[in-house]
Amino acid sequence: MALLKLKGVVQNYAWGGTEYIPNLIGEEVTGDKCAEYWMGAHDKAPATITSSGQKFNDYIAANSQDLLGKPVYDAFGKLPFLFKVLDVNDMLSIQVHPTKKEAVKGFAHENELGIPLSAPHRNYKDDNHKPEIMVALGEFWLLHGFKPEANLIATLSETPELSQLVEVFKTSGYKGLYQLVMEESADETNQVLKPLIDRVLPLYKEGALDKSSPDYWAAKAYLTFCPEGDLDKGIYSVYFFNIVKVNAGEAVFQDAGVPHAYMEGQNMELMANSDNVLRGGLTPKHVDVPELLKHVAFEETIPNILNGDAQPDGLERIYKSPAPDFELSKVSVQSGATYQSNADTVEVIIVLEGNVKATSGDELLDLTKGEVFSVSAGDSYKIAASDEAILYKAKCPVK
Ligand SMILES: [Zn+2]
Numbered sequence: 001m002a003l004l005k006l007k008g009v010v011q012n013y014a015w016g017g018t019e020y021i022p023n024l025i026g027e028e029v030t031g032d033k034c035a036e037y038w039m040g041a042h043d044k045a046p047a048t049i050t051s052s053g054q055k056f057n058d059y060i061a062a063n064s065q066d067l068l069g070k071p072v073y074d075a076f077g078k079l080p081f082l083f084k085v086l087d088v089n090d091m092l093s094i095q096v097h098p099t100k101k102e103a104v105k106g107f108a109h110e111n112e113l114g115i116p117l118s119a120p121h122r123n124y125k126d127d128n129h130k131p132e133i134m135v136a137l138g139e140f141w142l143l144h145g146f147k148p149e150a151n152l153i154a155t156l157s158e159t160p161e162l163s164q165l166v167e168v169f170k171t172s173g174y175k176g177l178y179q180l181v182m183e184e185s186a187d188e189t190n191q192v193l194k195p196l197i198d199r200v201l202p203l204y205k206e207g208a209l210d211k212s213s214p215d216y217w218a219a220k221a222y223l224t225f226c227p228e229g230d231l232d233k234g235i236y237s238v239y240f241f242n243i244v245k246v247n248a249g250e251a252v253f254q255d256a257g258v259p260h261a262y263m264e265g266q267n268m269e270l271m272a273n274s275d276n277v278l279r280g281g282l283t284p285k286h287v288d289v290p291e292l293l294k295h296v297a298f299e300e301t302i303p304n305i306l307n308g309d310a311q312p313d314g315l316e317r318i319y320k321s322p323a324p325d326f327e328l329s330k331v332s333v334q335s336g337a338t339y340q341s342n343a344d345t346v347e348v349i350i351v352l353e354g355n356v357k358a359t360s361g362d363e364l365l366d367l368t369k370g371e372v373f374s375v376s377a378g379d380s381y382k383i384a385a386s387d388e389a390i391l392y393k394a395k396c397p398v399k
Helices: 020-025 056-062 064-068 070-076 100-112 149-158 165-183 186-206 214-225 234-240 289-295
Strands: 003-007 009-011 036-038 081-088 132-136 140-146 241-246 251-254 260-272 316-319 327-333 338-342 347-353 356-360 363-367 372-375 380-385 389-395
Touching: 003 056, 003 356, 003 363, 009 020, 020 036, 020 081, 056 064, 064 070, 081 347, 081 389, 100 289, 132 140, 132 327, 140 234, 140 251, 149 165, 149 234, 165 234, 165 289, 186 214, 186 234, 214 234, 234 241, 241 251, 241 260, 327 338, 327 380, 380 389
Parallel strands: none
Antiparallel strands: 003 372, 009 036, 036 081, 081 260, 132 251, 132 260, 140 241, 140 260, 316 327, 327 389, 338 380, 347 372, 347 389, 356 363, 356 380
């Protein structure tokens, strides 16, 4: 089969919204938190092939070369990416991902130590890196890398409770600053951040803060993660990192070492097939500070917002990234128009808006909003729209 219709899996994480994903995939809104919709072959939550009921990971295992294509099979042996829709209502944890080399080392080391894969203090769940690219589906907010020097100094100077950190930064740089707050005691953190929260929380509640201000996110983080008990050190990071607003159709790539956190909105996310996350706060989960500090890139980040490269057909925009594991593109098909492509390697495609007919040879799939399908390597296919359709496509750039 060239075309396989897939049913993904909803992940009910606490930070998710309740409506966006059920509305997208045509399911009832029950009030459950629906954070992510996984469209892949990850063993934890594989998609189902709707015609046969078979799990996509089992199908791939039995038809690897045919579905993936030889180059991808040789390079990865399995589907190298995981494709998701995210609905971020509450802020996610601050995190950083290891490089491939560090992931191989860390995974082997924790195996030697005999730390079970399911242990809460296990850092490395696999031996893979986890670069990520996201395209915003509407206004989307995230933290992304350390602010450039002058911006960071300005933010710290303007925030009375943090102004003493200006000297720390000037003398010991990004690493000295970050290490100081991450290694200080809970009491020390409370002493600094409690007055800050006491000052900004009333402003937040009055609606007097703008989302471009770290005060807004500090107050939101406080209410989400620590309305009682110790203040979460991640609140410092809201002041240290770039607050980035991305509009619909714009993308951000996060490579190993760049600290980041999704804060609000919906996006399409495509990542290497890995679970390796080192957390830096805004979470009740395990934070391993020494391990975290080994992987953070202590340097300024100037956010690079990608608009995608328009392709000659005028329908597709490709968001290029350095990741060898995946390539994300947006395909817009006007009513009556047809998109044509040849799948060099396996592709996974979601219809985000509109109604389309996908055909390959004599195979035909009728697809509507929220429906997902895969195309096997080596097969050419067409997508015809009966009304204005928007699709997002994941593939592997290996040829
Ligand atoms: Zn991440």
